[in-house]
Amino acid sequence: MTWKMKEIVLAVILSVICGVIYLGWSTLWIPISAVIGPVGASFMFGIWVIASPIVAYIIRKPGAAFVAEVTAAAVELFTGSHFGLAALLVGLFQGIGSEIAFAIFRYKRYNLFTLMLSGALAAVFGMIYNLLAKGFGYYSTEVLLTTLGIHIISGMILGGWLAKVVVDTLAKTGVLEQYAIMKEKRKKEDANGHVSGL
Template sequence: MKWKMKEVVLAVILSVACGVIYLGWSTLWIPISALVGPVGAGFMFGIWVIASPIVAYIIRKPGAAFIAEVAAAAVELLTGSHFGLSALLVGVFQGIGSEIAFALFRYKRYNLFTLMLSGALAGVLGIVYNLVANGFGYYTTGVFFATLAIHIISGAILGGWLGKVVVDALAKTGVLEQYEIMKQTRKKGEINGNISRM
């Protein structure tokens, strides 16, 4: 499926906006992590993957989730993230995880379950990155499973569910009328209308 210029522009705008949010979230993570520890601060994780479900939900094309997450992570890096290059590298892994959720359904399902699965799988692949980058001794067994569980839950809620809430709110303003999300919504409305008249 070919991307239209307006889709590219929207993906860039949203990815840049998310990247700036990621940077602010990274800054906030420092004091919170100091207070509750890195595992406890894991509940914040989901915001770092919200670009993927937001852009994929609107544009509904293969690669949208991956591109959005990598672009947002690149913006976070370039705007001065204290995580340095790892902000971009983990973004690649998270983007792959997020993309897998949509690929599993052949890019035909963009409901709440798929969006939450996207955030959850981004969490799984984010942990995979940590293992690759830091080695298997990075976590004790208990810390590993606790961190994994927190990241999956946070990714599903703050990434997937919140991403849907944000996009649905945007859709109500009419700014997404020319994008695939609204085209498919109108199509479903027509089908349901025809069924009810039968």
């Protein structure tokens, strides 16, 4: 599917906004992790993958989730993330995981389940990056499973569920009228109206 210029522009704008949010969230993570520890602070993970479901939910094109996450991660990196290059590299892995969620359903299913699956798979692939970067001996089995579990739950809630809430709220304002999300919604409404009118 060919991307339209307006879709590219919106994807970039939203990804940049998310990237700035990622940077702020990264900064907030420092004092929180210092107080409750890195494992405890894992509940914050989901915000770092919200770009993928937001952009994919609106544009509904192959590659949207991956491009959004990588772009947001790049913005976080170049605006001064203390995570350095790791911010971009983990973004690549998270983007792949998120993209897989939509690919599983052949880019035809954009409901809450798929968005939450996107956040969950982003968490799994993000952990794969951490294991490769830090070494398989970095985590004890207990810490690994606990961290992964919290990341998955956070990815589902702060990544997937929150993305749907944000986009649905934006949709009500009318600013997304020219995008796939609203076109699909109108098709469903027309179909339901036609059936009920029989």
